[in-house]
Amino acid sequence: MSDKTSRRNFIKAGMAASAGLAGTGARAEGDPLITNVQPWAQELGDGVNHMPYGAPSPYESDTIRRTVPWLTADSVSAINFTPIHQLDGIITPNSVCFERHHGGVARYDPADHRLMINGLVEQELIFTMQDLMRFPRENHVYFMECSANSGMEWRGPQMDGVQYTHGMIHNVMYTGIPLRLLLEEAGVKTAGTWLLAEGADSSGLTRSIPMEKALDDCLVAFKMNGEALRPENGYPLRLVVPGWEGVTWIKWLRRLEIGDRPWHQREETSKYTDLMADGTSRRFTWEMDAKSVITSPSPQMPITHGPGQTVITGLAWSGHGTIPQVDITLDGGVNWHKARIDGLSLDKSLHRFYYDFVWDGKPLLLQSRAHDSTGYIQPTKDALRKLRGLSSTYHNNGIQTWAVNAEGITDNVEIS
Amino acid sequence: MSRFLKTLLIAGLLASPAAAGKLNLGRAALPAEVAAWNIDVRPDGQGLPAGSGSVIDGEELFTDQCAACHGDFGEAVGRWPALAGGHDTLAEERPVKTIGSYWPYLSTAYDYIFRAMPYGDAQSLTPDEVYQLVAYILYLNDAVDEDFILNKENFTSIALPNTGSFRLDDRDNTEYPAFSRGVCMTDCKPSVQITGRAIKDTASNTESE
Numbered sequence: 001m002s003d004k005t006s007r008r009n010f011i012k013a014g015m016a017a018s019a020g021l022a023g024t025g026a027r028a029e030g031d032p033l034i035t036n037v038q039p040w041a042q043e044l045g046d047g048v049n050h051m052p053y054g055a056p057s058p059y060e061s062d063t064i065r066r067t068v069p070w071l072t073a074d075s076v077s078a079i080n081f082t083p084i085h086q087l088d089g090i091i092t093p094n095s096v097c098f099e100r101h102h103g104g105v106a107r108y109d110p111a112d113h114r115l116m117i118n119g120l121v122e123q124e125l126i127f128t129m130q131d132l133m134r135f136p137r138e139n140h141v142y143f144m145e146c147s148a149n150s151g152m153e154w155r156g157p158q159m160d161g162v163q164y165t166h167g168m169i170h171n172v173m174y175t176g177i178p179l180r181l182l183l184e185e186a187g188v189k190t191a192g193t194w195l196l197a198e199g200a201d202s203s204g205l206t207r208s209i210p211m212e213k214a215l216d217d218c219l220v221a222f223k224m225n226g227e228a229l230r231p232e233n234g235y236p237l238r239l240v241v242p243g244w245e246g247v248t249w250i251k252w253l254r255r256l257e258i259g260d261r262p263w264h265q266r267e268e269t270s271k272y273t274d275l276m277a278d279g280t281s282r283r284f285t286w287e288m289d290a291k292s293v294i295t296s297p298s299p300q301m302p303i304t305h306g307p308g309q310t311v312i313t314g315l316a317w318s319g320h321g322t323i324p325q326v327d328i329t330l331d332g333g334v335n336w337h338k339a340r341i342d343g344l345s346l347d348k349s350l351h352r353f354y355y356d357f358v359w360d361g362k363p364l365l366l367q368s369r370a371h372d373s374t375g376y377i378q379p380t381k382d383a384l385r386k387l388r389g390l391s392s393t394y395h396n397n398g399i400q401t402w403a404v405n406a407e408g409i410t411d412n413v414e415i416s
Numbered sequence: 417m418s419r420f421l422k423t424l425l426i427a428g429l430l431a432s433p434a435a436a437g438k439l440n441l442g443r444a445a446l447p448a449e450v451a452a453w454n455i456d457v458r459p460d461g462q463g464l465p466a467g468s469g470s471v472i473d474g475e476e477l478f479t480d481q482c483a484a485c486h487g488d489f490g491e492a493v494g495r496w497p498a499l500a501g502g503h504d505t506l507a508e509e510r511p512v513k514t515i516g517s518y519w520p521y522l523s524t525a526y527d528y529i530f531r532a533m534p535y536g537d538a539q540s541l542t543p544d545e546v547y548q549l550v551a552y553i554l555y556l557n558d559a560v561d562e563d564f565i566l567n568k569e570n571f572t573s574i575a576l577p578n579t580g581s582f583r584l585d586d587r588d589n590t591e592y593p594a595f596s597r598g599v600c601m602t603d604c605k606p607s608v609q610i611t612g613r614a615i616k617d618t619a620s621n622t623e624s625e
Contacts, residue, residue, distance in 0.1 A: 116449065126449065184438065283583070285587070414613075
């Protein structure tokens with residue numbers, strides 16, 4: 001940027017700022033929030049134990065999970081969405097991690113929880129939570145994305161907000177036992193090439209997982225972000241299957257069966273299989289491919305400050321590794337700019353990116369495009385549709401477009 | 417082979433689970449405990465309990481315990497899932513995926529109905545009742561006659577029509593090479609048009625234009 005343009009922008013920004021000040025009622029004598037002593041600067045506040053388990057400020061009461069009732073037949077087998085438009089950094093707070101249950105939230109005393117290992121093992125075993133706490137532990141940050149995330153967008157732009165288009169995702173630090181250690185304790189027989197993980201809830205959710213993945217990086221987790229799992233995330237025990245579709249991360253994990261072939265359970269046949277245009281289907285589409293989205297501005301986060309210095313921010317992730325690069329376009333893909341990836345770049349974790357620029361107040365067509373550590377580049381939605389048709393429901397990792405108009409109002413659109 | 421498996425093989429990470437020492441935690445599972453929880457059924461019939469059930473008995477039970485949500489003929493009530501119909505719709509614009517039109521294996525129906533249905537009263541059905549319900553759902557999908565009796569012995573002889581239409585994930589051949597070819601950064605297209613726009617109707621804090 002030349003000195004001249006940066007000076008022009010500085011003046012413009014200054015004008016916008018003073019316009020803003022006028023809007024908030026500043027008078028010649030100054031901002032009363034500064035010139036008058038405010039009650040919170042005078043009176044004593046709450047004591048230390050006012051709230052033994054803390055909660056966000058009431059002014060943040062808008063940062064909540066939201067659901068879309070018409071998506072499912074009832075609220076017990078349903079989905080809600082993480083408010084990713086209001087979050088920053090890479091860690092999702094436990095209270096707003098999206099929920100997807102097939103038979104409601106199972107709530108019970110962890111003293112009543114049992115984990116069974118059965119099938120092709122030397123010794124079928126039962127563990128209590130107390131037993132599990134004696135295993136060596138590890139900590140890892142992983143994203144968990146439902147493979148139906150963005151699934152409503154296959155036939156065209158549908159949902160009015162990034163919370164709804166991309167909010168079936170969260171990113172949490174798990175504390176847990178490497179699944180390998182539990183399997184070693186039971187002694188997997190050489191014929192044991194598959195594992196069935198089963199939940200204790202009323203849907204008894206099950207998925208078949210190949211032994212290679214089970215022995216590689218899966219965790220049996222009991223903590224998220226340092227505290228116990230939340231009931232809606234599988235308290236007291238869940239499976240963590242890094243990089244793989246969320247439905248494999250069995251909650252309320254009660255059983256691990258070892259077998260010599262997959263089980264073809266309901267959630268890997270009727271659901272979570274990808275129907276192609278020709279009527280055939282892909283099954284066992286485990287990995288979540290590289291994806292990114294701009295979280296602000298977005299339909300729920302319009303630009304309200306007018307022209308001038310502006311932050312574009314968003315998230316990028318890949319089930320195959322890390323994200324070395326994210327590109328941003330302001331003009332619908334004519335020209336692209338490298339975004340700044342900030343903070344931790346961890347394997348199979350969300351990455352936070354920013355693009356700082358001076359908005360001239362003209363309409364924008366915003367997109368982001370993720371590159372992952374394997375060299376894979378996030379495709380357009382049309383490129384995916386060309387290969388898969390419109391009915392595959394799952395694994396829509398196509399590039400998202402937001403149209404920002406001159407007032408800063410932002411819409412979910414698709415472009416040529 | 418998936419890229420994931422290849423990486424593992426190259427990295428030599430397929431460690432033998434017997435390699436590390438045991439920690440002597442947990443206790444042996446008793447046969448009665450394993451029997452109580454080991455409820456899964458595989459396509460080869462492993463896990464099917466002894467028992468049998470007729471289409472006729474299934475109709476009565478289904479009307480009683482299932483039809484309120486799934487409809488008398490499995491056609492679905494409101495937004496609850498349909499269990500029958502949809503044949504030859506998979507390549508159409510609005511495919512209808514049911515046990516008859518989409519599911520690859522009948523064992524999944526047995527497994528899932530005992531495991532999770534009726535909704536809100538899971539694991540309450542006897543083996544004979546589950547055989548009855550599966551027989552009736554087959555009948556609703558024109559796969560068997562009304563005098564059919566399903567049992568542990570004839571179960572695996574029933575093939576569902578869509579079995580052959582499933583294949584393993586092939587993204588590493590059909591997509592990953594095509595999507596790993598580098599990118600254009602400047603002057604990438606001559607013009608851009610908006611081709612579609614979401615309706616402003618879901619819970620949103622912005623107003624319509």
